[in-house]
Structure formats: C-alpha cells, structure tokens
Amino acid sequence: MEEPRASNAELVEGWPASPVDRRNLTGIPRGWSANDTVPTLTTTQRTPSRFTSSDEPPAESTTESAGETACRSTPSGQSRCPIGERDRRHDDGVSVAAMTLTVNATVTATADLVANVLFTGAGASGECAMDSVGVSRRRFLQAVGVSGGAGTLFATMGALGLTPTAEAATPTTPFTPPRPSDFHLTGRTAKSVVILGGGIAGLASAYELGKAGYHCTILEARGRTGGRNFTVRGGTEQTDLNGNTQRARFSDGIYMNAGPARLAQWMVTLDYCRELGVPIEVFTNQNADAYIYNENSGATPVRYRTAKADVYGYVSELLAKAADQGALDSTLTADDKSRLLSFLQGWGATGAKADGFAYTGGSNRGYASYPTAWNDDGTPLPGPAPLSDVFASQVGRYFSFEFVFDQAMLMFQPVGGMDQIPQALTRAIGKEKVQLGAVVTSITDTSDGAKVAYTDAHGRARAITADYCIAAMPPHLLAKIPHNLGPDVQTALGKYSGSAVGKIGLEYKSRWWETDHRIYGGITETDMDLAHIWYPSYGYHGDRGLVVGYYNTGANATKYGAMSPADRAARAVAQGVKIHGEKYRSELTHSFSMAWHLTPYLEGGWTNPPYGTPAYNLLQQPSGHVYFAGDWLSDMVAWQHGAFWSARNTVSSLHSRVMTH
Numbered sequence: 001m002e003e004p005r006a007s008n009a010e011l012v013e014g015w016p017a018s019p020v021d022r023r024n025l026t027g028i029p030r031g032w033s034a035n036d037t038v039p040t041l042t043t044t045q046r047t048p049s050r051f052t053s054s055d056e057p058p059a060e061s062t063t064e065s066a067g068e069t070a071c072r073s074t075p076s077g078q079s080r081c082p083i084g085e086r087d088r089r090h091d092d093g094v095s096v097a098a099m100t101l102t103v104n105a106t107v108t109a110t111a112d113l114v115a116n117v118l119f120t121g122a123g124a125s126g127e128c129a130m131d132s133v134g135v136s137r138r139r140f141l142q143a144v145g146v147s148g149g150a151g152t153l154f155a156t157m158g159a160l161g162l163t164p165t166a167e168a169a170t171p172t173t174p175f176t177p178p179r180p181s182d183f184h185l186t187g188r189t190a191k192s193v194v195i196l197g198g199g200i201a202g203l204a205s206a207y208e209l210g211k212a213g214y215h216c217t218i219l220e221a222r223g224r225t226g227g228r229n230f231t232v233r234g235g236t237e238q239t240d241l242n243g244n245t246q247r248a249r250f251s252d253g254i255y256m257n258a259g260p261a262r263l264a265q266w267m268v269t270l271d272y273c274r275e276l277g278v279p280i281e282v283f284t285n286q287n288a289d290a291y292i293y294n295e296n297s298g299a300t301p302v303r304y305r306t307a308k309a310d311v312y313g314y315v316s317e318l319l320a321k322a323a324d325q326g327a328l329d330s331t332l333t334a335d336d337k338s339r340l341l342s343f344l345q346g347w348g349a350t351g352a353k354a355d356g357f358a359y360t361g362g363s364n365r366g367y368a369s370y371p372t373a374w375n376d377d378g379t380p381l382p383g384p385a386p387l388s389d390v391f392a393s394q395v396g397r398y399f400s401f402e403f404v405f406d407q408a409m410l411m412f413q414p415v416g417g418m419d420q421i422p423q424a425l426t427r428a429i430g431k432e433k434v435q436l437g438a439v440v441t442s443i444t445d446t447s448d449g450a451k452v453a454y455t456d457a458h459g460r461a462r463a464i465t466a467d468y469c470i471a472a473m474p475p476h477l478l479a480k481i482p483h484n485l486g487p488d489v490q491t492a493l494g495k496y497s498g499s500a501v502g503k504i505g506l507e508y509k510s511r512w513w514e515t516d517h518r519i520y521g522g523i524t525e526t527d528m529d530l531a532h533i534w535y536p537s538y539g540y541h542g543d544r545g546l547v548v549g550y551y552n553t554g555a556n557a558t559k560y561g562a563m564s565p566a567d568r569a570a571r572a573v574a575q576g577v578k579i580h581g582e583k584y585r586s587e588l589t590h591s592f593s594m595a596w597h598l599t600p601y602l603e604g605g606w607t608n609p610p611y612g613t614p615a616y617n618l619l620q621q622p623s624g625h626v627y628f629a630g631d632w633l634s635d636m637v638a639w640q641h642g643a644f645w646s647a648r649n650t651v652s653s654l655h656s657r658v659m660t661h
Contacts, residue, residue, distance in 0.1 A: 001228045001259040001501065001596070001605050001638050175648045178212030178655040190214045191467035191658055194452050196440050199227020200640045201629040202472035203425040204272070204647035210429055212655070217464060218429070219438035219454055221601040226422030228259040228602060229640065232505060232592050233417070240598040246565050248505075248592040253539065254546050256505030257418040258594040259605075260640055261534075261548075262411045267641035268648075269421070273414060276424035283413040284537045286402045287522020289366075292395045293579045294527045299393040301579045304525075306365045307395035309349065310384045313359035314391070316348020320357035359384070398525045406639065413537060421640070438462075439601075443469065443483040445624035468654055472629045472647070474498065474602060475619070485623040492615035496632060498604020502557035504572050504593040506549040511542060512583045528575050529556040549576055549591070553605070561595030568593045606631070606638035620649075627654055 183189055190213040195202045198220030206216040218225075233255045236248040250256070262283045263269050273280055288305035322328055323337050332340065344350055344357070351358045361384045371378035384390060401407055414420040426434060437457025444451040450469035456462050471478055479493035513519045513535050521537040534548035549572040552560065560568050569591040576584040596605035609632050610616045619628045629643075629650040636642030 001261075175652070177208045177648075178214070178651065180211075180213050182212060182655070182659060186659065188659065192449075193217075193468045193470060193654070194219065194450065194464050194466040195470045195472055196443070196452065196478075197227065197472035197474075197630075198222075198225035198422075198426075198434055198436075199472060199630070200229055200422065200425075200643035201631065201647045201650075202227075202470065203422055203429065204644050205470050205472060205629055205651055206429045206433065207425050208648065208651045209655070210433075215466075216429070216433055217466070218434045219440055219452065219464075220434060220436050221439045223436050223457075224422075225426045225434060225436075226259075226419050228596070228605065229418055229422050230257075230259045230594075231417035231419035232256045232258050232594075236592070238599070240561075240595055241600060241603075242561075242598055244565055246592055249590045250505070250507050250546065250592070251544050251589075253542075254507055254544055255417045256503070256546055256548065256592060257413070258503050258505070258592075259596075260418050262413055263640070264406050264408070264411055267406075267639065268644045269640045270412065272425075272644060273421065276421070276428060278420045278424050279415040280412040281415050282537065283411045284521025284535075285407060285409055285411045285523065287519060287535070289517070289519050290522040290535070291524040291579055292398060292526070293524070294394050295578065296527050297393045299389075299395075302393070302395065303366050304398075304522075306381060306383075307390075307393070308399055309362070309364040309366075310359075310390045311396045311399065313348045313350065313361070313364075313384065314387045316344040316350045317357050317359040320344045320348075320350055324353060324357065394527075406636070415538075440473070440481055443471065443481060443485065443626060445469075445484055445626050448625075450625045467625065469626045470629055470650055470654070471626060474604060475607060475628075475630065475632050477601065477603060483626075485626060488618060489623050492610075492618045495610040495613070495615045496607045498597055498602075499553060499606050499608065500555075500557040500561065500595075500597040501551075501553050501605025502560045502568075502593065502595050503551050504549040504560075504568055504591060506547045506569070506572070506576075506588055507544060507590040508547065508583075508587040509544055509589050510583075510587050511539075511545040512587055513545075513547065513580070514540065516583065517580070524579060526575075526579065528578070529559065530572060530575050531556060533576060533579070544589075547576075549573065557595065557597065557605075560593070561598050565591070565593050609633070609637055611635075622653070622657075 180190075190209075192215040193206075193209055195206050195216055195218045198218045202218055202220070203225060206218055209216055224230075232248050232250070234248055234250040234252065237246065239245040262285055263273075263280070270280065272278075286304075288303070288308075290304050291301045292304055292307050293299070293301040320341055323332065323340055328337065341353075341357075345352070348359060349362045349364055351360065361380065361382075363378075363380050365381045365383060367378045368381050369379040402409065435456065438454045440452060440454045441461075442453040444453075446465075449465055449467045451463060451465045452469060453461065453463045475493045475496040476498050479490060479496070483489070519535050520540060521535050523535070524533040525531075526533070529552060530550035531552040532548070532550070534551060536545050536547065539545055549569075550556075550560065560571070563571065569588075572591075572593075573585050573588060597603055616633075619633060622628075627650045629646045631637050631639060631642035631646060633646045633649075634642030636645070
C-alpha cells in the first residue's frame with residue numbers, strides 16, 4: 001500500500017510514506033544528489049524517520065503524512081516518511097522552532113510571534129537559530145522553508161534563480177527481463193520456481209520469469225491474488241483476526257481501494273499498466289477546495305486554498321518587511337532583494353511598500369459568492385483572520401505534502417479499481433499457475449533446489465519441489481514458518497513488524513460533496529483520529545459515490561480496529577459530520593472497513609524495514625536456493641513501485657545464476 005498523505009498512501013500507492021525527508025525542503029530525498037536516479041532498491045544506511053513506519057505518522061498522532069501515501073522522530077530532530085495508499089506525511093507546521101529575523105522592533109516582534117505560535121518544537125538555539133549578522137543565503141532559505149513550507153521555499157528559490165534544473169531528474173536503472181533466447185543461445189533450459197505469495201512482488205516475479213519460459217507456481221494463502229492491492233466491491237466478504245465478518249453491499253460501479261490507491265507519474269507501476277493494457281485515469285491527490293480541520297486548535301473547517309493563501313500571505317509580509325528594512329543585506333544582493341520583493345507580492349498577495357507590504361487577503365482565499373456575468377465580480381471571502389490566529393490554527397503543517405516526491409500531482413489510478421493490476425498480471429501469468437488458499441507450512445532448502453510444504457484450499461497436506469523458491473510473503477509472517485535457512489535469516493526476518501493501518505469506505509446515495517461543497521476528488525486533512533478523508537476521483541456527477549471516511553495509522557488505526565465494523569462506521573461518521581454537516585450521516589447507505597493489521601495472511605498495511613543493517617542486506621541475497629522479494633526490500637516500502645523493483649532485482653539475480661551455473 002502506499003503511504004498516507006503525509007504526513008503520507010497510500011499501502012503501496014496511497015499508503016504512507018516515502019524516502020523523502022519532510023525536513024528536506026528542497027524536494028530531493030535525503031541522501032540523493034541532484035543527479036541521482038529515481039529510487040529503486042537500496043542497501044545503504046537509512047536515516048530513521050519520524051514515523052514508526054516509513055509511511056505512517058507517529059502512533060500517538062492523529063495526523064499522518066496513503067499505500068499508495070504516510071514521519072518518525074530521531075534524536076537529531078530529522079525526519080523521514082514512506083503502502084498506498086503513507087497514505088501521508090507533513091511538516092507539523094513546520095515542527096522547528098523560533099527563527100527570528102532581526103529587523104526593527106515591530107518586525108522582530110512579529111517574527112517572534114510566528115516562531116512561538118506556529119513553529120512549536122525545538123528551541124531557538126543551535127543550528128536552527130539565525131544570527132543577526134552574517135546570515136548566509138543557505139540559512140536564509142532554510143528560514144524561508146521553516147516558516148512557509150516547501151512551496152514558499154521553492155518559489156523563493158525561483159525568484160533568486162536557484163531552482164533545480166531538468167537535468168536533476170534522470171531515468172531509472174534499466175531492467176532487461178529474461179528472454180527465451182538467453183537459453184537458446186547457451187544450451188541451457190529454464191528452471192522451475194515456486195513463489196510464496198501472490199501479491200505484487202510474487203506476481204511480478206512470475207510474470208518476468210515467465211517471459212523466458214521459467215516454470216512458475218504461485219502459492220497464495222488468500223482467495224485472490226494482489227496481496228495488499230485489494231479493491232472492495234459489492235459482494236466482497238472478509239473475516240478479520242478478531243472474528244468480524246463483513247460483506248460489502250456497495251452498489252454496482254462503486255468500489256473502494258482498500259490498499260494502494262494512487263500512482264505517481266515516475267513509478268514503474270505505470271509502465272506495467274501500459275504493458276498489461278490496464279487503462280488509467282487521474283487520481284486527485286490535492287484539491288484546493290477540500291478542507292483542513294484542526295479540531296484541537298479550536299478553529300472551524302477551512303478550505304485548503306484559504307488556509308494556504310493566509311499562511312503564504314503573512315509569511316510573505318514578514319519576509320518582505322525583513323528584506324526591505326535591511327535585515328537580510330548581508331545575505332542578499334540588491335538584485336536578489338529586488339527579485340524577492342517582486343516575487344512576494346505575487347506569491348503572497350502582499351501590498352506595495354507604501355502599504356507596508358501588508359497582507360490583507362484577496363480572491364486567492366476563495367469566494368463567498370462566485371463571479372458570474374455583467375459587473376458581478378463575485379464576493380471574496382471576508383478576512384483574513386489576524387496573523388496569530390492563522391498561525392495558531394497550525395494549518396501550515398499540511399502544505400508541503402503536495403511537493404513530496406512520491407505524492408506530487410499528477411497522480412493516477414487504474415480505471416475500475418487498483419486490483420485491475422493484479423488481475424492483469426494473473427491473466428498474463430496464467431491462472432492455472434496460481435494456487436489460491438495454499439497456506440505454506442514449511443520451507444526447506446535442499447542440495448539441488450527447494451521443497452515447500454503447504455495445505456491446499458481443501459485443507460489437504462501438499463508439497464512441491466522446484467529448482468528455486470522466491471519468498472514474497474510479508475517478512476514478519478515468513479518468520480513464523482519453519483525453515484532450514486539458518487538462524488541469521490530467522491533473525492533478519494524477525495526485525496520486521498507489520499504496521500497498523502485502517503480505512504473505511506462510506507457509500508452515499510448522492511454526491512453531496514460535489515453539489516453542496518464543489519469538491520471533485522482530493523483529500524481533507526484533519527487532526528481528528530480520521531486523519532484523512534478522501535473524495536472519489538471517479539464517477540463524477542453520478543447518482544452515488546464512495547468517500548474514504550478515514551485513512552489512519554498507528555494508535556488511531558489500532559483504536560478503530562478494536563471496534564466492531566458498525567462502531568467504526570458510527571465513529572467515523574460522527575467525526576465527519578463536524579466537517580461536512582448532517583448529510584455526512586443522513587445520505588449514508590453502506591460501509592466497509594479495513595484493519596490491515598487484523599487481516600489474515602497480511603497482518604499489516606506495510607512493514608518497517610531495518611534499512612542499512614546486516615539483517616536488511618542479508619535478505620537482499622538468496623539463502624541457498626531460496627530468494628526473497630517484496631516492497632520491504634526496497635527503498636519504496638508501502639508502494640507497488642517498491643514491490644515491482646524488488647521483484648525485478650530478484651529475477652535478475654536468479655536468472656544470472658541460472659545462466660552462469
């Protein structure tokens with residue numbers, strides 16, 4: 001699933017999180033240079049993230065950063081965020097403290113207000129504090145990023161002529177799939193491979209090996225392929241580990257991507273959609289007309305565009321005053337300052353120098369009544385609220401999400417549901433090569449291959465032998481299966497744990513969010529235990545629609561998972577009414593909820609890889625004739641992109657071995 005927004009999800013495409021450091025406001029993932037390639041696999045040391053998993057927010061937090069979007073605190077205060085749908089991550093507003101600009105007393109006091117009211121966290125001492133003299137351009141930009149978020153930083157860099165060039169993006173590492181000619185030219189023959197797990201990594205392994213004629217058999221414990229790529233439709237039935245059985249009653253054409261839900265443009269997943277003939281459509285990952293509601297701040301729901309306009313406006317006002325009054329003369333040249341002031345007037349809708357560069361609102365905030373014809377220019381929203389109130393609302397924590405490398409628009413989804421991908425892979429492989437309901441009971445590496453014992457869908461004990469085995473199951477579940485792969489492998493598998501992730505689909509008999517709120521797709525952010533509310537990116541103007549009523553992780557997901565499905569729905573609706581009004585309850589027809597950590601044979605929305613450790617590196621290599629594959633062995637945990645690339649890595653390694661022995 002991908003990580004959640006931000007904070008995040010999406011499971012692989014829509015689940016939390018990503019290799020992008022939420023504190024790295026340049027938009028380049030930590031550890032990459034401007035010339036690095038798009039992430040595929042890594043065995044290098046990873047900096048811990050603020051999230052307890054790469055895609056989820058802290059367990060105690062009520063906000064995330066879906067998988068496909070979903071950060072973790074470290075002693076240094078740095079952060080890193082990763083199924084799915086981390087569903088998502090954000091900068092906590094940003095969580096860095098008091099950075100003051102030394103200007104006249106009025107500007108200084110205002111800057112102090114910004115620091116102390118908005119940017120809660122570390123103290124003003126240390127590397128985050130700015131000196132009154134000798135401030136470098138780098139540190140000036142750091143201050144801009146801290147106060148205004150990634151968007152303000154990028155725009156300021158543009159005004160100063162410092163934005164990255166197109167050369168910063170380079171193609172991913174080439175992958176050459178095995179071919180029948182590889183064997184014809186060498187006199188070798190394709191081997192047999194048993195693959196444990198019919199999720200994306202297992203399916204992709206069989207698909208790529210099958211191109212060269214390998215004889216693959218997939219053992220999948222569940223009654224369908226796809227793993228965490230799971231689309232719920234009318235008739236879908238599932239029983240969780242607590243014994244709760246649900247049967248979806250969604251109307252025809254209505255579905256919920258319970259796992260991964262979005263695909264970034266650069267992800268290899270889209271290449272497989274093209275190759276397999278899976279049509280795609282735009283997934284709206286950010287919508288200016290969606291809401292932000294931070295209940296804990298005491299604020300009322302506010303449109304994303306309004307919140308952004310006010311924060312950017314006041315930050316621009318402060319920067320303009322600081323620059324104009326000479327506080328940054330040791331950092332900026334005269335031309336730099338001129339460009340910056342010009343940019344801030346456009347970016348933040350500030351006034352001219354004669355007006356004190358004051359931010360007073362404007363049409364960017366939205367309209368109370370929209371423009372029509374004749375001389376009706378519409379009625380802009382009243383406001384803005386005072387600077388201290390805007391910053392106290394902490395809405396700024398969400399803004400950097402749309403700049404995160406694995407969450408930036410445009411994003412996509414398969415037409416008709418994310419499960420169109422595993423369905424297409426299964427057809428390409430051949431359904432006869434997939435055994436559903438096959439629960440693995442032991443794995444044995446032998447002198448000339450591998451032997452796997454399992455029970456079939458009828459509960460009968462079976463065994464299969466093959467030249468090779470690819471274990472593409474969740475690692476924390478693989479650790480529970482008896483094997484002879486050695487104590488080091490067992491220890492390595494034990495380093496992984498599943499992450500608590502929850503989603504609920506709410507079907508409504510009308511699309512009131514379109515007719516009453518003018519919201520077409522996108523995500524509402526909240527500090528309530530819902531974390532995120534998603535509006536559908538399909539079926540516009542239809543009679544019915546499905547809203548994802550929560551996409552949460554950590555403690556919030558655990559809390560909802562402990563409830564009955566009916567209680568989950570009741571709580572989600574009661575919370576949603578606070579944002580959308582009574583129709584959020586009165587128009588509801590059906591619901592279906594997922595607690596991924598309670599889902600049999602998966603037990604987690606994603607895992608927490610021990611990046612950079614001997615354990616992680618060990619599992620990148622085969623143990624005898626047994627190989628491993630999964631998003632948990634990639635830099636993109638919780639995303640299908642990571643699962644595909646891990647499968648490619650394993651396929652290349654196995655095929656190379658066959659061709660050289």
